[in-house]
Amino acid sequence: MGTGIMRAAVLLLLCNVLSHPSSSSATATERPLPAPAVKSTTMAMEKACNLTLDPNFCLVSLQADPRSRSADLSGLAAVALDLAVANATSTIAKLSDLRASASGSSSAKPSTRNKLEACLILYRNAVPPLRLAAEFLAEEHVEVARAMMEAPVFAPGSCGQLLGRVLAKENDDLFNLMLISRRIAEALTP
Secondary structure, eight states: OOHHHHHHHHHHHHHHTOOOGGGGGGGGGOOOOOOOSSOOOOHHHHHHHTTSSOHHHHHHHHHTSGGGGGOOHHHHHHHHHHHHHHHHHHHHHHHHHHHHHHHTOTTSOHHHHHHHHHHHHHHHHHHHHHHHHHHHHHTTOHHHHHHHHHGGGHHHHHHHHHHTTTTHHHHHHHHHHHHHHHHHHHHHOO
């Protein structure tokens, strides 16, 4: 699905799907990825990020992790996977908090609670394959690692459709981090 179509779908969903007024306030606490202490871009980072749909996001993300400065392509894929796991884990905590708030609120619609629960399940199910992908990548089983990266890619898009702009940055970041890992792994496949 194209970026413009996805954004339009998210806007439509925002208008039609979320009915809980406090749910949109979750985006006010979103923070960007941490700025790297030293903006050091290596040739491997440039090569890897030029393979992605958003080279700038890729560079900023990889630069935020000091391991990237000495990593080869395989190491950069591992860093991107680690960042994806960290993003998913953080998003799970946010979804848990939102679900707890919705469950404790008499004004929250059951459909809102169910949407949060569905996203929580999707994100929880995304983490194990990402961790396995990192293990397979470390063992140089690139094709198996790539296969493990495929299933979790649906979690952020599905949550975006369910929740609209709530956690949109987290969904976009996870999708992009998984895509970075996948594109780098494709470059490693003979």
